[in-house]
Amino acid sequence: MRFSQGVEWMLHSVALLAQAPAGMAVSRRVLAEHYGLPEPYLAKPLKALVRAGILTASSGPSGGFRLAGRPEDITVLDIVEAVEGTSPPFICQEIRQQGTAGLSPAVCQKPCAVATMMDHAHQAWRASLRGITVVDLVKSTPKAIRDRNRADFAARLSG
């Protein structure tokens, strides 16, 4: 069981977009070049972030992607679930209702112990990722790298 690479790409890309000068849109090509990623494959996860209301997209020569809101309001969970979907990894098939020992639906109104504790673990995972915002991600980036990103953006704006 493994996340798509889009999760890593989008977490880094959103953190980078949070470092762009106010009002500047960053194209898919620039994001791809920045991290050495295959540009066509960025289309799908970027579209997912727009659909989730995390990014806005604009077209035209200076078009591209921007954060739709404040970076302190975007959590890592928002980004991961926008790319991977919100479906939990464990889906209960109610096997307790099947077979020679099958229970009647009437006694299975509540989730069984297996489904309950798999859900608890999933919620613990979600809570961990919900506790981190894009601001936290940017703050954890060494200053030298943030300075270089700022210089890169300035060069693109002036070039």
Added chain:
Amino acid sequence: MRFSQGVEWMLHSVALLAQAPAGMAVSRRVLAEHYGLPEPYLAKPLKALVRAGILTASSGPSGGFRLAGRPEDITVLDIVEAVEGTSPPFICQEIRQQGTAGLSPAVCQKPCAVATMMDHAHQAWRASLRGITVVDLVKSTPKAIRDRNRADFAARLSG
């Protein structure tokens, strides 16, 4: 991203094996019939549990599967990772070292913020599942069902 069905099958099967009379081995066929599962598909996850030291397998007419140890020493995490593997869902590809903004390996000795917090979330998930044992699972099963399971096992032993 979704777990294989073997996760659900094995969590229920191990809980059932914990309810078998001492010394009784339960065949793959009986497990399949109990929960209405496709018997051939149980082979792989059952083998994984044997390989992980959670179950022992014996052959012959009264052969089958038994818990290898005490149910209070087997955690839900043990079972899930035996079936799904221990590889985390997020694998860092170090994209910060790629592209026009690529960092040198020298400054990337430590995992980046993205990899670190994805690992923290994974560890929160693991801790949640590590905190529940097979005894807890059995205790959460309604007494009426445990009684019926006991009667089923007794009937098979005497039959």
